[in-house]
Amino acid sequence: MNHPDVSSTDWWKTGLIYHIYPRSFCSSYGGETGDVPGILSRLDYLEDLGVDAIWTSPFYPSPDVDFGYDISDYLGVDERMGTLSDVDDLISGLHGRGMRLIIDGVFNHCSAEHPWFKRALEGESRDYFIWRDGSRLNNWASAFGGRAWSNLGDEAYFHGFHPRQPDLNWRNPEVVDAVLRVMKTWYDRGVDGFRLDVFNSYIKDVEFRDNPWRRDLLGVIGRVLFPYIGQRHIYDRDRPELLPILKKMRLLCDEKDDRVLIGETLDERFRYEKAHEYCGPERLHLVFNFGLLHSRWGAGRFARSIEAWANSLGPQQWPTWVVSNHDFSRAASRWRFDAEDKKGKLVAMMLCSLRGVPFLYYGDELGMRDLSLSRRQILDPPGRRFWPFYKGRDRYRAPMSWTAQKDAGFGTDSPWLPFSADWRQRNVATQRADPNSLLNCWRTLIALKRKYSVLRWGEMFVSHQKGVLFIRRTLNTSVSLTALNMTRSVRRLHLDTVNGVFSPLFKTDPKARFQKRDLILPGLGGGVWLKERDGIY
Numbered sequence: 001m002n003h004p005d006v007s008s009t010d011w012w013k014t015g016l017i018y019h020i021y022p023r024s025f026c027s028s029y030g031g032e033t034g035d036v037p038g039i040l041s042r043l044d045y046l047e048d049l050g051v052d053a054i055w056t057s058p059f060y061p062s063p064d065v066d067f068g069y070d071i072s073d074y075l076g077v078d079e080r081m082g083t084l085s086d087v088d089d090l091i092s093g094l095h096g097r098g099m100r101l102i103i104d105g106v107f108n109h110c111s112a113e114h115p116w117f118k119r120a121l122e123g124e125s126r127d128y129f130i131w132r133d134g135s136r137l138n139n140w141a142s143a144f145g146g147r148a149w150s151n152l153g154d155e156a157y158f159h160g161f162h163p164r165q166p167d168l169n170w171r172n173p174e175v176v177d178a179v180l181r182v183m184k185t186w187y188d189r190g191v192d193g194f195r196l197d198v199f200n201s202y203i204k205d206v207e208f209r210d211n212p213w214r215r216d217l218l219g220v221i222g223r224v225l226f227p228y229i230g231q232r233h234i235y236d237r238d239r240p241e242l243l244p245i246l247k248k249m250r251l252l253c254d255e256k257d258d259r260v261l262i263g264e265t266l267d268e269r270f271r272y273e274k275a276h277e278y279c280g281p282e283r284l285h286l287v288f289n290f291g292l293l294h295s296r297w298g299a300g301r302f303a304r305s306i307e308a309w310a311n312s313l314g315p316q317q318w319p320t321w322v323v324s325n326h327d328f329s330r331a332a333s334r335w336r337f338d339a340e341d342k343k344g345k346l347v348a349m350m351l352c353s354l355r356g357v358p359f360l361y362y363g364d365e366l367g368m369r370d371l372s373l374s375r376r377q378i379l380d381p382p383g384r385r386f387w388p389f390y391k392g393r394d395r396y397r398a399p400m401s402w403t404a405q406k407d408a409g410f411g412t413d414s415p416w417l418p419f420s421a422d423w424r425q426r427n428v429a430t431q432r433a434d435p436n437s438l439l440n441c442w443r444t445l446i447a448l449k450r451k452y453s454v455l456r457w458g459e460m461f462v463s464h465q466k467g468v469l470f471i472r473r474t475l476n477t478s479v480s481l482t483a484l485n486m487t488r489s490v491r492r493l494h495l496d497t498v499n500g501v502f503s504p505l506f507k508t509d510p511k512a513r514f515q516k517r518d519l520i521l522p523g524l525g526g527g528v529w530l531k532e533r534d535g536i537y
């Protein structure tokens, strides 16, 4: 809403959304976990970074079986993380600075401690959950391992994740109404949208048919070790009856026209071929596709992944771009950033040049690496269950390092998870003072995306050549060209199509330059150039 050419209704099409894991962002009470006032105390930072909105992972009351994704009260705030009035302050603090708040809507399941489930156990409103005769269960499996059914007496209830996260029965209209009431309550408080956790799992097959087993190696491994990955998830998610529910959610959301719904699609193959089907009018504004997050490093691979997602959506919808989140290894570790974070700068240029909405996971702007944890430090349930084959997600949730002081500026020197190994060097204060830091690179690029209409609204063309990724955007007379050398060696490329003079908006290295129609890029170097079109391009 600070852009001259972005109406408040359209802000989500081109803005950048910063993802905060509240337990790990900043602790204002000096408790082990971060809290809502901690986020509030960092609004200067977020404003200076230039983000349009923040998305907060859950801060609701939770027994912490899945660290907030098991909610025991949808309308409250966990006492370790603050109060409702702190959330009100956060909303007005953000709005006062032209930023917005998107909260996590975890409505596929709740906590077994939620009053709804407690009541169901007492025989009241049992239909809020999914029950089956315990002797006639199907083969559906939990994403956290094992079967998705837990027996209670003669019956069993369904849980797509941990047994302490019973799935809500979305075929019950009372559940739909109850969730919509929750959403309305938060909208009335002033929140600007929801990120919907695994929304494509809300509705399951009405006949509870068995999922077929895969016919490849995963099918074999699945049958023996981890049934979830061995199945084709035809009947436990992506059912057609989901669409009328999304329509209701969208109608409610659209009562105010600048709010946004962002869906997280569950798919163990990470290609999310169905993701585009959930975007659009009467559906969600934005949907995640983690193709890029799961891509290996390389210009060709990135180009293919970007094109597949953008093309599946077409020109009317807006893609999201995610390279890290609280569930998967951070970009810096996965793609093995070099000591100087040259790769990190290429990633920043890529995300800020693509058409659509980049998501920036807290700490990625510093190039934070994954934690390395011993078995006894692991808290995440799948990590505890499958160690050493899978070590859980705690490693991607290290407390943010703000300064080089004793407690990293986090607010306590004994946080719930350890600080990253290199926090004394890699922190906000150090990087803010260094003009060549990754943090300052992100600040500059976010500002460029704000300043140049072509970087927000321009049509996008992606290509690659000799390990260099090109992102070209065009809008009226403007053309931007982002060229990113993903290899370690110098690249000299003859660009036939270049006509007219490109001026650099940002370069990682002064040696990155045009020489007539040749573009020269040092290893792991790149830049963003702009020209006003003069004649045929």
Ligand code: TEU
Pocket: 066, 069, 070, 106, 143, 144, 161, 197, 198, 266, 326, 327, 382
């Ligand atoms: O994640 C969906 C999900 O199940 C995967 O991303 C999962 O984390 C991965 O396969 C590793 O097991 C959402 C949330 O983002 C996640 O934090 C929650 O645990 C999950 O839903 C259940 O609410």
